[in-house]
Amino acid sequence: VLPPAIAEKTSGIEKSVWVEFNQLALEVKPLNLGQGFPDFAAPDTVRKALAKACTNDTNVLLNQYTRGFGHPRLIAALSKLYSKLIGREINQQTEVLVTAGAYEALFVTIMGLVNKGDEVIIIEPFFDCYMPQVKLAGGTPVFVPLRPRKTTGVTSSEDWVLDTEELANAFSDKTKAIIVNTPNNPLGKVFKYEELMMIAGLCKKHNVIAIMDEVYEWMFYTGQEHIRMATLPDMWERTVTIGSAGKTFSVTGWKTGWAFGPAHLMKGPQVIHQHSVYTCTTPVQEAVAEGFEIELQRFGTPECYFKSLPAELEVKRDNFVKILSDSGLNPIIPEGGYFILADVSDIISKINIGGSPNERKDFRFVKWLSRNRKLQGIPPSAFYSPEHGHIGENYIRFCFIKEDENLEKAGEILRALKKDL
Numbered sequence: 001v002l003p004p005a006i007a008e009k010t011s012g013i014e015k016s017v018w019v020e021f022n023q024l025a026l027e028v029k030p031l032n033l034g035q036g037f038p039d040f041a042a043p044d045t046v047r048k049a050l051a052k053a054c055t056n057d058t059n060v061l062l063n064q065y066t067r068g069f070g071h072p073r074l075i076a077a078l079s080k081l082y083s084k085l086i087g088r089e090i091n092q093q094t095e096v097l098v099t100a101g102a103y104e105a106l107f108v109t110i111m112g113l114v115n116k117g118d119e120v121i122i123i124e125p126f127f128d129c130y131m132p133q134v135k136l137a138g139g140t141p142v143f144v145p146l147r148p149r150k151t152t153g154v155t156s157s158e159d160w161v162l163d164t165e166e167l168a169n170a171f172s173d174k175t176k177a178i179i180v181n182t183p184n185n186p187l188g189k190v191f192k193y194e195e196l197m198m199i200a201g202l203c204k205k206h207n208v209i210a211i212m213d214e215v216y217e218w219m220f221y222t223g224q225e226h227i228r229m230a231t232l233p234d235m236w237e238r239t240v241t242i243g244s245a246g247k248t249f250s251v252t253g254w255k256t257g258w259a260f261g262p263a264h265l266m267k268g269p270q271v272i273h274q275h276s277v278y279t280c281t282t283p284v285q286e287a288v289a290e291g292f293e294i295e296l297q298r299f300g301t302p303e304c305y306f307k308s309l310p311a312e313l314e315v316k317r318d319n320f321v322k323i324l325s326d327s328g329l330n331p332i333i334p335e336g337g338y339f340i341l342a343d344v345s346d347i348i349s350k351i352n353i354g355g356s357p358n359e360r361k362d363f364r365f366v367k368w369l370s371r372n373r374k375l376q377g378i379p380p381s382a383f384y385s386p387e388h389g390h391i392g393e394n395y396i397r398f399c400f401i402k403e404d405e406n407l408e409k410a411g412e413i414l415r416a417l418k419k420d421l
């Protein structure tokens, strides 16, 4: 008899939408508008910086271990950038932690702050790892969904709002933290000042920490602005902000992220980090640091990558909204991020998508579309709790940080599907 293997703490969190649908993509080889990464080259600034770091004959130690909480050059760049954005001096030694992607920043923050039995409020739709990470920390996730105020005609992520009473009722004396993702994946909602102030008020009233997932902080479109919770009155001391080099510089394969906040909130995450990943890749951190130094030089100009990328994405977004509308899918126009949800209930009602009845409609539809029309998205109900999955299951999520020709190809596939129905 073999010893009992998998740890009990993994029960209930075995599934991962990324594992399942990346496997499908490998099998089917569809046009993949599923997982969020660009299908075009990353900016030369950081690519050249990485090549230089790896092959630097004067500083050969760039291929060896660096400082555990973050490579000094990157910590300095992050502190300089965010001190400017937050409007306060961020201490390089105690208030910034570099991690293996924002994924790890979320993990060490939740593991480092949440005690067994603590409740953590998660606003839906949410980046799927929040729930399993809260459970691994022994916490209890409490879900509060954004709900659409408007579902007919052209809609926007702005139409998806929190019911303030429902949110207020979710707080209890056990609530330790609330996780807010703005700009939001998969909706693309950019939380407004008033919405963040409402959340901040509840955090202060119940002495709750705000864990802000801001990996899409530069990707907001005309008429929008990204407001940082840590800048709101009396919120610095109770906010941990999380960022991603993968999203900021379009290098998702580099798996480098960060968390920053007051020293008393960073201590726990640092302890978890030092006993798990301990230190992140040195040459990549060197290259990301150089990337930030370059962008800080030209900060605010149209050439700055933090401006040029969203400008390029907004054109892609508007083109893809038209492609979806022309194909009979009702898009929710995102205010930010690089994903778009489209209502597919009309299409689903006209085809036999098959699949097992205990699987949500959107999971079955995404598999059907990938296998039968070689176009892959992601099922949005994966970004909901089981009880609220019905809110997302009439949609499909597409990623539009893709070459224009690939977005056009997706349009051809979808228009052909509409014709066949």
Ligand SMILES: Cc1ncc(COP(=O)(O)O)c(CNOCC(=O)O)c1O
Pocket (backbone or CB within 6 Å): 034, 035, 036, 037, 100, 101, 102, 103, 104, 127, 181, 184, 185, 213, 215, 243, 244, 245, 246, 247, 252, 255, 256, 257
């Ligand atoms: C909100 C959010 N937080 C955190 C992360 C993780 O960031 P990183 O890649 O830096 O670990 C991501 C990356 N998402 O990409 C997968 C997808 O949705 O297709 C994210 O969207």
